[in-house]
Amino acid sequence: MNDYLVFSLLFVAIAIGWFLGRRSQRGSVNARDLPGQYYKGLNYLLDGRPDGAVDAFINALEVNSETLETHIALGNLLRKRGEVDRAIRIHQNLLARPSLPRVQVHQAHLELARDYISAGLLDRAERLLMDLVAESPAKRRASQWHLLDIYQSEREWQRAIDIALDLLPRKSLLGGSSAEDPEEPGQSVPTVLAHFYCELAEERHRAGELTAAQNLLLEALARDKQCVRASIMLGAVELDAGRAKQAIKALRRVRQQDPLYISESVPTLRDCYRQLGDEKALRAYLKECLDSHPSPPLLLATVEDIRASEGSEVAEAFLVAQLEKMPSLRGLEQLLDLQADVSEGQSGDKLGLVQNLVQRLIEERPSYRCSHCGFSGRHLHWFCPGCKYWGTVTPIRGTSLE
Numbered sequence: 134m135n136d137y138l139v140f141s142l143l144f145v146a147i148a149i150g151w152f153l154g155r156r157s158q159r160g161s162v163n164a165r166d167l168p169g170q171y172y173k174g175l176n177y178l179l180d181g182r183p184d185g186a187v188d189a190f191i192n193a194l195e196v197n198s199e200t201l202e203t204h205i206a207l208g209n210l211l212r213k214r215g216e217v218d219r220a221i222r223i224h225q226n227l228l229a230r231p232s233l234p235r236v237q238v239h240q241a242h243l244e245l246a247r248d249y250i251s252a253g254l255l256d257r258a259e260r261l262l263m264d265l266v267a268e269s270p271a272k273r274r275a276s277q278w279h280l281l282d283i284y285q286s287e288r289e290w291q292r293a294i295d296i297a298l299d300l301l302p303r304k305s306l307l308g309g310s311s312a313e314d315p316e317e318p319g320q321s322v323p324t325v326l327a328h329f330y331c332e333l334a335e336e337r338h339r340a341g342e343l344t345a346a347q348n349l350l351l352e353a354l355a356r357d358k359q360c361v362r363a364s365i366m367l368g369a370v371e372l373d374a375g376r377a378k379q380a381i382k383a384l385r386r387v388r389q390q391d392p393l394y395i396s397e398s399v400p401t402l403r404d405c406y407r408q409l410g411d412e413k414a415l416r417a418y419l420k421e422c423l424d425s426h427p428s429p430p431l432l433l434a435t436v437e438d439i440r441a442s443e444g445s446e447v448a449e450a451f452l453v454a455q456l457e458k459m460p461s462l463r464g465l466e467q468l469l470d471l472q473a474d475v476s477e478g479q480s481g482d483k484l485g486l487v488q489n490l491v492q493r494l495i496e497e498r499p500s501y502r503c504s505h506c507g508f509s510g511r512h513l514h515w516f517c518p519g520c521k522y523w524g525t526v527t528p529i530r531g532t533s534l535e
């Protein structure tokens with residue numbers, strides 16, 4: 134049997150024993166009758182049968198204002214262990230008692246909604262949470278954050294935006310960070326709100342509705358002016374709308390917002406400058422960025438540009454000089470590629486073999502990592518699959534793992 138469960142149930146058993154003892158001292162409980170279930174529960178527990186123990190404890194402890202916390206703690210414990218059905222039964226059992234004060238009914242409601250979320254019964258959770266938003270000022274924000282999670286997982290971005298907007302004003306009235314309230318997650322409302330607008334904008338962009346997409350991205354930037362994703366997407370929308378200069382303006386904003394993402398803006402930026410016939414300006418911009426914020430992905434983009442404009446030999450010399458300062462596997466791969474170019478196939482199979490090896494080494498390494506939970510992968514996720522934070526996955530800039 135799980136040690137953690139035994140420990141936890143023993144704790145609950147002690148709590149129940151304490152309640153029973155206290156109540157019998159006050160004469161409100163028949164001390165000879167009630168502990169029967171309690172000892173039965175303890176026996177189940179000692180026999181290694183936690184299922185029977187849980188039921189016996191529930192029966193032993195009358196539901197009232199004093200014991201509610203214990204019931205809720207037991208329910209939450211079971212939910213955390215993945216025994217959601219039992220947690221639901223405990224919390225539903227609480228709601229079947231009409232004598233409980235409204236505040237405690239709301240607390241049980243919220244826990245039941247959390248059980249439903251854990252069980253994947255999102256429709257039921259949503260209904261409960263909407264009731265709580267309407268009826269319980271104390272549980273309103275906690276319920277709204279859960280609703281936000283639900284809409285997020287169902288990709289219902291407009292509904293997520295509506296909830297997030299509702300969470301905003303009180304936030305600014307409080308004037309504090311979200312970390313002050315233990316029920317609130319760590320990310321700020323404007324940060325997540327900006328990403329919801331980006332998600333909607335992506336849908337509109339795919340549907341070819343460029344003006345709608347543009348407006349949504351401007352809204353994202355109005356909510357969070359540091360939203361690098363909105364700038365990168367706005368660049369792509371502006372370019373599709375035939376406004377290359379506007380696109381460049383949006384994309385160059387990335388450097389001020391978060392230099393780690395400059396390399397992500399380069400492909401669209403290259404298309405923009407090419408359309409304007411001003412590749413020279415791109416080269417100048419890339420070299421400038423490389424000087425101020427050196428990173429392997431940015432180096433590769435710059436070298437690629439030099440290769441296209443000045444040829445492989447110049448690119449190779451530039452890359453060798455840079456690799457001495459900032460060694461990286463991808464840089465090495467590019468160098469081998471350039472050498473194959475320069476030797477025009479004279480280098481034979483050996484170079485091909487080394488190229489293959491380096492490629493395989495690179496394939497085993499992630500290109501992006503979440504600064505919050507450490508999740509890493511080959512692709513840029515704006516929504517971290519590991520910790521469910523927005524905008525925390527960044528290109529890896531370290532040299533050894535790059």
Ligand SMILES: [Zn+2]
Nearest residue numbers: 503506517520
């Ligand atoms: Zn993460």
